[in-house]
Amino acid sequence: xxxxxxxxxxxxxxxxxxxxxxxxxxxxxxxxxxxxxxxxxxxxxxxxxxx
Amino acid sequence: xxxxxxxxxxxxxxxxxxxxxxxxxxxxxxxxxxxxxxxxxxxxxxxxxxxxxxxxxxxxxxxxxxxxxxxxxxxxxxxxxxxxxxxxxxxxxxxxxxxxxxxxxxxxxxxxxxxxxxxxxxxxxxxxxxxxxxxxxxxxxxxxxxxxxxxxxxxxxxxxxxxxxxxxxxxxxxxxxxxxxxxxxxxxxxxxxxxxxxxxxxxxxxxxxxxx
Numbered sequence: 001x002x003x004x005x006x007x008x009x010x011x012x013x014x015x016x017x018x019x020x021x022x023x024x025x026x027x028x029x030x031x032x033x034x035x036x037x038x039x040x041x042x043x044x045x046x047x048x049x050x051x
Numbered sequence: 052x053x054x055x056x057x058x059x060x061x062x063x064x065x066x067x068x069x070x071x072x073x074x075x076x077x078x079x080x081x082x083x084x085x086x087x088x089x090x091x092x093x094x095x096x097x098x099x100x101x102x103x104x105x106x107x108x109x110x111x112x113x114x115x116x117x118x119x120x121x122x123x124x125x126x127x128x129x130x131x132x133x134x135x136x137x138x139x140x141x142x143x144x145x146x147x148x149x150x151x152x153x154x155x156x157x158x159x160x161x162x163x164x165x166x167x168x169x170x171x172x173x174x175x176x177x178x179x180x181x182x183x184x185x186x187x188x189x190x191x192x193x194x195x196x197x198x199x200x201x202x203x204x205x206x207x208x209x210x211x212x213x214x215x216x217x218x219x220x221x222x223x224x225x226x227x228x229x230x231x232x233x234x235x236x237x238x239x240x241x242x243x244x245x246x247x248x249x250x251x252x253x254x255x256x257x258x259x260x261x262x263x
Contacts (some may be wrong), residue, residue: 027253030260
């Protein structure tokens with residue numbers, strides 16, 4: 001029974017590259033959109049500052 | 052919430068790799084190449100989940116015309132395409148040492164390729180229509196019709212003579228999997244579901260920002 005590790009590494013490597021690439025794409029897109037002038041960024045609670 | 056999902060997904064993926072490569076034993080017939088299953092099966096289950104949400108979002112949009120349903124459908128479709136592509140590529144790599152070929156026009160493989168093309172078409176259609184209401188409406192129709200392909204993909208191995216093995220999980224009979232292999236598969240399935248939830252949460256937020 002051959003080990004066939006090269007196939008396992010190729011499958012996991014390609015999947016990891018695709019998932020990481022998509023994650024980076026989302027992060028870049030979100031950064032670009034929130035950096036626009038006048039962009040509304042919801043769901044952020046402002047941190048309280050001591051008075 | 053999104054950040055928590057991201058960390059949970061990262062931890063889940065680490066646990067999945069540990070379970071798939073450390074805990075699960077080497078399979079008796081195929082050897083180590085069977086470990087591709089911990090990537091291949093969770094990917095296709097995640098794709099089913101994604102396209103199921105496209106169906107829900109599409110019906111919701113046609114019924115209410117509220118943009119949040121369209122955002123859910125379009126975001127889930129994009130991520131579903133990613134996981135379907137991973138399923139096809141990992142399956143092809145697994146097929147070479149076990150079947151002796153990268154690709155064959157087997158019912159399961161062909162129907163999965165059609166599934167991918169349908170949702171790539173869905174995304175292309177969205178890119179062609181500028182008016183948001185019309186875009187949402189046309190896409191919703193394709194999103195509903197495209198979902199017909201999900202049971203075809205899943206049951207193709209029962210309905211037609213196929214080279215691809217029958218369903219090991221989600222089948223009518225009790226799973227024949229070794230408990231350790233089953234547990235590793237389950238851990239990876241949870242990890243992929245968490246990763247999907249994280250991607251979906253981020254993608255929906257981006258779709259909302261794109262509309263403002």
